[in-house]
Amino acid sequence: MMEDAVGYRLRRAQLAVFQHFNESFSAKGLRPTDFAVLLLLTRNQGAKQSEVAEALGIQRANFVAIVDGLENKGFVVRRKSEVDRRVQALHITDAGLAYLDELMPIWREHEERLLAQLGGEQVRDQLIGLLKRLYD
Amino acid sequence: MMEDAVGYRLRRAQLAVFQHFNESFSAKGLRPTDFAVLLLLTRNQGAKQSEVAEALGIQRANFVAIVDGLENKGFVVRRKSEVDRRVQALHITDAGLAYLDELMPIWREHEERLLAQLGGEQVRDQLIGLLKRLYD
């Protein structure tokens, strides 16, 4: 009965994966969300703060402290948009990029481990395809 | 880059599934964990409290309040084992079983929805197989 529960399996798998992620990165003082923000900004320099929050499924009110933390560390800067003075455009700094470079090997190792557990890229892509059906 | 992130996809999918679960059951005042405990006890009457906790990936310290809640509602009873007076054996009550009966249609509907999203039982079993590789 419970063996069929998709939600239950999802929870257990997600817990295991995040636990490993945290262990890998904890020495660097990084959280999954921080990493996701930095990575996202490399591809979307100047993105709106609320856009980034929504892309990551985080409410804007809770995202403020996350950006504060990254800004205090010097990895991100807020710049008021000149078009719309309400919005904060987020930019990753050189220090942020350097930090990300330092982190990428750990990130890749993490993903390689998952790849090995799953049994290859094809299987991983298959899994991702299935997961997307659950929330797209 | 982030598109390949298994952990990220897992998180989003798990969030979406749990959100729907909560919406379905919230009117009944039930949480995913409570439901899992009741369901598990139907197959394992008299299981040790710490065994149930571990089976669900919950630390025994945090499991106490969960059992308290179910016991206060009359769905579960704790009985001290006569073999080892340290352990609490958990039993689902008749009221618990009746409550579970009431809940099963909602549960089935929830799983049917996931099944439809995924595209059938074969696909679901495939997904569960892949998820198990990540934490077994």
Place this chain on the structure above:
DNA sequence: TATTGTTATACTCTATAACTATA
């Protein structure tokens, strides 16, 4: 009026240490 970012706050989940009663 509506939206962006912000603050404050509360609630849940999770993690850790220490206690008790039993073994």
Place this chain on the structure above:
DNA sequence: TATAGTTATAGAGTATAACAATA
């Protein structure tokens, strides 16, 4: 000494309401 259950507590993560500045 070790284990099961418990208590207390602290830290994340998440959710909601209200406010200021701006549109």
